[in-house]
Amino acid sequence: MSLNELTAHAVDELLRSRKAVLVDVREPNEFAAARIPGALLFPLSSFDPQALPSPDGCDIVFHCAGGKRSATAVARCLEQGIAHTSHMAGGIQAWHVAGLPVIK
Numbered sequence: 001m002s003l004n005e006l007t008a009h010a011v012d013e014l015l016r017s018r019k020a021v022l023v024d025v026r027e028p029n030e031f032a033a034a035r036i037p038g039a040l041l042f043p044l045s046s047f048d049p050q051a052l053p054s055p056d057g058c059d060i061v062f063h064c065a066g067g068k069r070s071a072t073a074v075a076r077c078l079e080q081g082i083a084h085t086s087h088m089a090g091g092i093q094a095w096h097v098a099g100l101p102v103i104k
Contacts, residue, residue, distance in 0.1 A: 001078060001083060001085050002085065003071055003074050003075075003085060003087065004074075004085045004086040004087070005067075005086075005087060005088075005089040006061060006086055006087070006088050006089065007088075007089060007090075007094070007098075008088060008090065008094045008095045008097070008098040008100055009098055009100075011061055011063070011088045011095075012095075012098070012100050014059065014061065015038060018058065019058055019059065020055075020058050020059045020060070020061045020086070021040065021053065021055050021058050021059070021060050021061070022036060022038060022039040022040065022061050022062075022063060022088075023039065023040050023041075023042050023052065023060055023061065023062050023063070023073070024036065024039040024040065024041050024042070024062075024063055024064070024092075025042055025043060025044040025047060025062055025063070025064050025069045025070055025072075025073045026041075026043065026044075026064050026065055026069065026092075027043050027044075027045060028041065028043060030065065033104070034092065034102050034103070034104050035092075035102065035103050036063070036092060036095055036100070036101075036102060036103075037101055037102075037103055039063070040053070042073075044064070044069045044072060044073060047073055047076060049073075049076055049077040049080045049082045049084070050080065050082075052077075052082070052084070059084075059086055060084040060086065061086040061087060061088060062074060062084070062086065062087040062088070063087060063088040063091050063092060063095070064091045064092070065091045065092055065093060066090060066091045066093050067087065067088070067089050067090050067091045067094075069091075070087035070088065070091060071087055073087070074086070074087050
């Protein structure tokens with residue numbers, strides 16, 4: 001398996017259709033400053049793929065500020081045999097650029 005990069009608009013569509021759970025791997029201070037509605041916080045600094053919620057028929061999509069930490073989260077999942085391969089390319093920065101809603 002390899003990294004599945006999704007655009008911000010593709011992630012928005014998955015969330016609206018309830019086909020994905022968005023997991024934010026930024027740190028709590030970043031999450032507090034600005035977050036995507038509905039995103040769950042699992043900071044990469046303490047990230048444990050085994051602690052992720054069961055997506056119940058949905059995909060888990062990771063995001064961070066720009067895409068590096070979310071790609072690392074995917075790699076950690078794959079190292080543990082957990083098939084969560086999707087992340088949002090460009091992170092919350094791409095989400096902002098796309099004009100999608102953010103909670104501040």
